[in-house]
Amino acid sequence: MKDQLNKANGSRAEQGVPQIIIVLTDGRSQDDVIPPSASLKSAEVKIYAIGVHQAVEWELKEIASEPHERFVYHLDDFAALKGIVNDLVASVHTAAAHPFSDGIIKDTTAQEAADLIFLIDGSVNVGSGNFQYIRDFIVNFIDNLEIGPDRIQIGVVQYSDEPSTEFYFNTYSTKTEVLDAVKQLQPKGGDEINTGEAVQFVIDNHFISSAGSRVSEGVPQAVIIITSSESSDDTNQAQLLLRKGSIYTFSIGGRDADSNELVQLATDASFSSMVSDFSNIANLQQQFLPLVSRVARREIIIEPIVINEVVTEVVSKRDIVFLIDGSANVGSTYFPVLRDFIGNIIEALNIGPDQVQVAVAQYSDDPQVAFYLNSYSRKDELLSHVNGLRLKGGRTLNTGAALEYVINNMFSKLTGSRKEEGIPQILVLATAGKSQDDVKASAQALAQAGILTIAVGINKAEAAELQRITFSENLAYRVNDFNALDTIRQAVTSSAKHLIFGGITEVTTAVKRDIVFLIDGSPGMGQSLHQVLEFLSRVIEMLNIGPDKDKVAVVQYGTGQKIEFGLDAYSTKEEVLDAIKNLEPNSKKPLNTGAALDFVTRNVFSASAGSRKEAGATQILVLIAAGKSADNVQPYADAAKMARIVPIAIGAKSADTSELQKIVLDPTFVLTMRDFRDLSTIQQELLSKMRTVIIQAVPEDAVKRDVVFLIDGSENVRVAFPSVQRFISRMVDNLDIGSDKVRVGVVQYSDNPRVNFYLNSYTTPREVKDAIKGLRQVGGRRANTGAALDYVKNNIFTRSAGGRAEEGVPQFLILLTASKSSDDVGQAALALKEAGVAPFSIGSGSADDRELQQISLSPSFVFKVNDLQNVETLQQHLESPLTTLSKELITRIPITGHVGETSLLCLLIRKMRSFIIFDGI
Secondary structure (H helix, E strand, O other), X not given: OHHHOOHHHOOOXXXXXXXXXXXXEOOOOOOOOHXXXXXXXXXXXXXXXXXXXXXXXHHHHHHOOOOHHHHEEEEOOHHHHHHHHHHHHHHHHHHHOOOEEOOEEOOOOOOOOEEEEEEEEOOOOOHHHHHHHHHHHHHHHXXXXXXXXXXXXXXXXXXXXXXXXXXXXXXXXXXXXXXXXXXXXXXXXXXXXXXXXXXXXXXXXXXXHHHOOOHHHOOOEEEEEEEEXXXXXXXXXXXXXXXXXXXXXXXEEEEEOOHHHHHHHXXXXXXXXXXXXXXXXXXXXXXXXXXXXXXXXXXOOOOOOOOOOOOOOOOOOEEEEEEEEOOOXXXXXXXXHHHHHHHHHHHOOOEOOOOEEEEEEEEOOOEEEEEOOOOOOOHHHHHHHHHOXXXXXXXXXXXXXXXXXXXXXXXXXXXXXXXXXXXXXXXEEEEOOOOOOOOHHHHHHHHHOOEEEEEEEEOOXXXXXXXXXXXXXXHEEEEOOHHHOHHHHHHHHHHXXXXXXXXXXXXXXXXXXXXXXEEEOOOOOOOHHHHHHHHHHHHHHOOOEOOOOEEEEEEEEOOOEEEEEOOOOOOOHHHHHHHHHOOOOOOOOOOOHHHHHHHHHHHOOOHHHOOOHHHOOEEEEEEEEOOOOOOOOHHHHHHHHHOOEEEEEEEOOOOOHHHHHHHOOOHHHEEEOOOHHHHHHHHHHHHHHHOOXXXXXXXXXXXXXXXXXXXXXXXXXXXXXXXXXXXXXXXXXXXXXXXXXXXXXEEEEOOOEEEEEOOOOOOOHHHHHHHHHXXXXXXXXXXXXXXXXXXXXXXXXXXXXXOXXXXXXXXXXXXXXXXXXXXXXXXXXXXXXXXXXXXXXXXXXXXXXXXXXXXXXXXXXXXXXXXXHHHHHHHHHHHHHHHHOOHHHHHHOOOOOOOXXXXXXXXXXXXXXXXXEEOOO
């Protein structure tokens, strides 16, 4: 193997590129492994040893580099290989990580080096007493680091209303100088705590070469944020900038800080912590000091965010109304700033009568229309009139009345609204004060009218009121002054251009709810399960259980899932409570939360299992977890949310807060505690969340999709062919058919594929259904499924045939077959999925389970019936993923294939570049 790692064979060892070997074996070696592995290690080659089945443990350790817990994997069978891929790839990334500068590899392992900023809240909320504790913490922290121009450099920034530099990286070069400067720090004072602005200031003024930063040399850049309270300004942009800059971010919060906000700012949940009192901050040194040291030694690596610039602009129709505060809260001084903010957003839109229409109104005591949606059709006209706006004036701010006026007079067909044509209706509210009248009824009316509201609050605008108007924290933006408006302009513009109204679900005690409790039953829960069950009983006591009221189900999970009882199992509160008393822990490690989310979405929140979603019942999922998931939760959480399920996550013990936040619609729907003994403290909050109104904004492309039905037309399907036709026709009934919405194509195959109609052949539901009714079976004795898959990829999912993959429209294939393929399906299926198509497989009769799994996007999308004559029973099972999976979700789902050595090899090759020794015995 050492002969392969030479320049002639492509090795770049002389350039300093890390050399890595991965050995995969399922038995004991027939020769001695010790001398050659020692020789490779002496040449600084990193070796991973993966043993399966009869591989010998001591031999794996002799082969592998140290530490063995990182470089040795010993698995029971080949099926377990798939479970280690992500961990292995992450480990290889870490082993291979070297920072670059001008093409030269720096020696980063010889010593610790980092540029570290302490960003300190110096507001009055901290106070002089607490500030002293913070200052002592920083002194002791620095005293344990290797300080110097070639080691760790320190900078300090204080902030409150605005940030101010105490000293830069290159101000002091010795530990003594740095410590003396820190000891002299005094709190700067100030009422506001603008963390977002402070992060921006640090990035612009400290992580730059002139301030002493060594970012161009590949030295890690890090910041420790210490704050007493929730930020007064928006931190979303700050989070993005920190990640974009690959800055290692640590966060420490006091009693009034927002833990979710700090976790979002931090690089990882383990990089964030809270203290009940700053007198205890010294205890955090043992948590953060090792992490900072590991960052400085390059043992923790941030994978850089890659941002692809989109140069092709997709024209999107929408009607946008801007409702602007024209009161004294804005005043003549700042009105031009607000006017420019609106003008810059309009500048980024595709204006035209068949594209984006814009209207503007001001309000204070009462509303005043500047122009309607149909007043101007050219961008230059709009901008000219926006630039000519003058402050309306007035001291009272009646936002509720203004919202009502807009609904009745500006989102009207007479004034240019195209709502009846299905064009998204968007309201952008910009206000600088608290409303003097009630906004709740008007906000509710906007939601019920299908109008997506985006709120921008400035200065005295109240965050809670903005969220009441938008019904979503994600659609409410707030800044402390008018000069900061530009920091949120891009985010507001993106929301206005790309989001549409996603639906409203109002949960009240008079409304039916289907509530599923998904409980961690793994060993990590332990004796806490009894506390969880007692908590469930107390919560259920507060519900209105009954067939036409609240229905409850309980599922336990760990490695697998078990339905303890379903939504239809019990119809009275007493029965539910009795069933809960008898539950016992029921699962094993590892904890697969992603798989559990997928299971409940498909098998519990379904009509056949008692779900009343189609009858208007709200779908609520309460997840209770004691640990971090071993699998990826993101795609399955997104699919659950797109299926109109409202997730609420409760975590304690080793649960990962950042992971739970991926599961829910809004970070406030994550409820955490140190131990499940504290569950009683969140009972009322949980019940409140269950009654909350949820509005979900979804991407406009969520209504578009290209769907191709690929039908086995061989003799095996002859009797069932009419049932297949009816199934496809009923599927079409539930799709929004149209040239700008859902397109459908049909292909049959046996020996060869034959097109019945393309994606762009028909544009109305009636045309599509008539074509399906007229289908005639092609016949044939063979079913060459592989060739058919290859055909649809190259001839049907194409622009000329009506495919819109290039526009980002999700691509779906539904295969219906009763045959084992006469040719190989593996390569064609893989190529189809790599092209971004999401295949679903429906099989019966002689259809091969292994083939169906190879073809499908994931095993979750394989559906079996005894006979294709029963295919209509699967309609609801397919409708949920077909209507909820977005292109982004499709790309997140790992591509399935053969589970074994070959699939592991393919996955690894796609993710990294290294040598792999493959035991081919």
